[in-house]
Amino acid sequence: MAQDFTTLIELVRRYSPSGQEQAAVDYLLGRMAELGFTRTYRDEVGNAVGVMGKGPRQIVLLGHIDTVPGEIPVSLTSLTPSPRPPSPSPNGRGGGGPGGGGEGGEGILHGRGSVDAKGSLAAFVDAVAAVGAVEGWQLVVIGAVDEERNSTGARHLAASDAWHPEYAIIGEPNRWERVALGYKGTAWAEVTVTCPQAHTASGQQTAAEAAVTFWLAVKAHAGAFNTGKPRPFDQLLPTLRGIQSGEDGFSQWARLRIGCRLPVEVGPEGWYAVLREQTSEVLKTSEVSINPLGHPVPAWRGERNTPLVRAFLGAIRAAGGKPGFVRKTGTADVNIVAPAWKCPAVVYGPGDSALDHTPREHISLAEYARAVEVLTHVLRRLTG
Known part of the structure; x- marks a missing residue:
């Protein structure tokens, strides 16, 4: 039929x-x-x-x-x-x-x-x-x-x-x-980097620069994790989906919106722990806050x-x-x-x-x- x-x-x-x-x-x-x-x-x-x-x-x-x-x-x-x-x-x-x-x-x-x-x-x-x-x-x-x-x-x-x-x-x-x-699972976070305002001639790392440093550290961690894992299903796949920066005369800030496709071995909480670990790259000059977004899914x-x-x-x-x-x-x-x-x-x-x-x-x-x-x-x- x-x-x-x-x-x-x-x-x-x-x-x-x-x-x-x-x-x-x-x-x-x-x-x-x-x-x-x-x-x-x-x-x-x-x-x-x-x-x-x-x-x-x-x-x-x-x-x-x-x-x-x-x-x-x-x-x-x-x-x-x-x-x-x-x-x-x-x-x-x-x-x-x-x-x-x-x-x-x-x-x-x-x-x-x-x-x-x-x-x-x-x-x-x-x-x-x-x-x-x-x-x-x-x-x-x-x-x-x-x-x-x-x-x-x-x-x-x-x-x-x-x-x-x-x-x-x-x-x-x-x-x-x-x-x-x-x-794959998924998890999103908003990462905010703040630091005191400084003269542009001071040579001090800006909040935007610190945010870029943080993102590169995240990418490096994922690259190391993915070594020897040829299948995308088994890999950490982070993406930078948005970036903003600004200042108010006393401080400056940069905000990243980061998502990640997660393998079975790394749950959402494990991913947020990875993000927290990368803050050491920027904490010397800036403050970093990590706020999970939406509904993370393993x-x-x-x-x-x-x-x-x-x-x-x-x-x-x-x-x-x-x-x-x-x-x-x-x-x-x-x-x-x-x-x-x-x-x-x-x-x-x-x-x-x-x-x-x-x-x-x-x-x-x-x-x-x-x-x-x-x-x-x-x-x-x-x-x-």
Whole structure:
């Protein structure tokens, strides 16, 4: 049976940058209800939740429904003609293109979120709908809000008593043949260097110069740590994302905004300790304060030898693919929920992650259909 792309196309049509997810959530809840989910609801922070079945055992498929800003006109480029007329979308606006759903011919869907990560979320919905209710199980699809900012949705889920999955599948684009088993952590800090005002002819190190010295010390530490570690996943990857300086007549200051992608071996507190160690380079002439920013997240690395991973390997092979593993240098909601749920987890989804956040974001409908096939196979194997 040809794959129906209604869920994907209609979800992408609803532009939903972080903080503006309501229309997309409304659509997804209605779509899941239409597809026969046992219950659908919006939780306390705005996540879209759909549950198929009433059993005590859970598999949670967690995607995110928000996107980065930057609306891209939704369009469908046909590569091969559809073998039959497209079916209409639920809202009656027609099918086969961005105005509706449709079945049939291969194409490319352009639009913000088509890859990151509505493709994965829609595939979760379509796969669970294909499997249907299974005795003894709840198949739970969640479209989390705010992933691209502070992961408010995932943090709420991790703290909730409602979820105790035996398996977790997190939706991010890694191509339909690949399973991600690692995401780096992240930590941000604002570093402020202050020193007394001095005449420019004094030769005294300025606050701006001291800040540069501090940053170079941070880079040198990371370089030493990374020696002998060829994979970026295992490295400390600091970046200087902002620098400001000024003076008030009595003192001068410089402020750095520093982020770091963290390996498994270095947690956020370990990184902040590294920053504190580097203050010795500038303390002779300046004062240094280090203030953590936002929500630091440790790295996550999943296990390969689990029933969940084996199910994916078998499903990918059954669909004609050659499965592969990947560890990513980014951070995702899996970093937050996997430690809380303490169950086997993977990250899976169709699409090319190189297109994330770009004006060229698009997804192959053929790849999407293959991902739905893989997910359907996985769910049937795990619940069979």
